[in-house]
Amino acid sequence: MAASSSPLAKVRRVPALYRKHFAERRKERQFISSASFFVTFGIVRAITHAIRAGVGPFRNMSPGGRHIHHMTFGIAGLLTVGYLWMLEIGTASTQRRTSRLTSGAYGAGAALTLDEFALWLNLQDVYWAKQGRESIDAVVLFGALLSMGLLGREFLQELARAESELEHGGEEHLEHRHNGAGAPIPSR
Numbered sequence: 483m484a485a486s487s488s489p490l491a492k493v494r495r496v497p498a499l500y501r502k503h504f505a506e507r508r509k510e511r512q513f514i515s516s517a518s519f520f521v522t523f524g525i526v527r528a529i530t531h532a533i534r535a536g537v538g539p540f541r542n543m544s545p546g547g548r549h550i551h552h553m554t555f556g557i558a559g560l561l562t563v564g565y566l567w568m569l570e571i572g573t574a575s576t577q578r579r580t581s582r583l584t585s586g587a588y589g590a591g592a593a594l595t596l597d598e599f600a601l602w603l604n605l606q607d608v609y610w611a612k613q614g615r616e617s618i619d620a621v622v623l624f625g626a627l628l629s630m631g632l633l634g635r636e637f638l639q640e641l642a643r644a645e646s647e648l649e650h651g652g653e654e655h656l657e658h659r660h661n662g663a664g665a666p667i668p669s670r
Contacts, residue, residue, distance in 0.1 A: 503637030511585040518589025556594025
């Protein structure tokens with residue numbers, strides 16, 4: 483096995499590819515929001531199934547006998563992110579960390595809220611009923627919309643190409659295909 487095809491060599495290429503494909507803040511926010519949306523949805527679904535099955539440490543939140551649905555936290559998150567973005571916190575080109583945090587919070591809030599879309603549509607808790615499928619449909623539709631705006635496709639394709647190049651001989655550079663320039667990006 484060549485040294486350049488080691489897992490560490492593969493990992494070292496990720497930051498350069500990320501910077502190349504997400505230098506533009508808007509594009510990075512779309513990527514982070516999408517990733518956060520799908521990861522949060524997957525985690526929430528796993529937790530709700532664990533609660534229903536009585537497995538693990540998870541339980542419903544019911545202070546004072548009133549069940550608090552996770553969409554409550556999603557709505558609070560979306561309101562917070564909306565307010566911050568209205569103040570232009572997390573949108574300016576100089577606030578990269580804040581931009582990443584608010585984008586991740588937006589994706590997570592949308593997932594928490596849309597996972598219980600059937601509850602708002604039917605005005606009753608139908609999460610495990612047949613109508614609960616409406617939540618899945620809403621998540622798929624919004625996730626597709628969010629992903630269509632995600633212009634990170636080139637990053638993921640080049641990441642796969644870099645993996646393939648490392649496995650087949652360990653290329654020392656990646657081809658820069660932006661605007662047909664063909665300039666190499668040095669590996670680290």
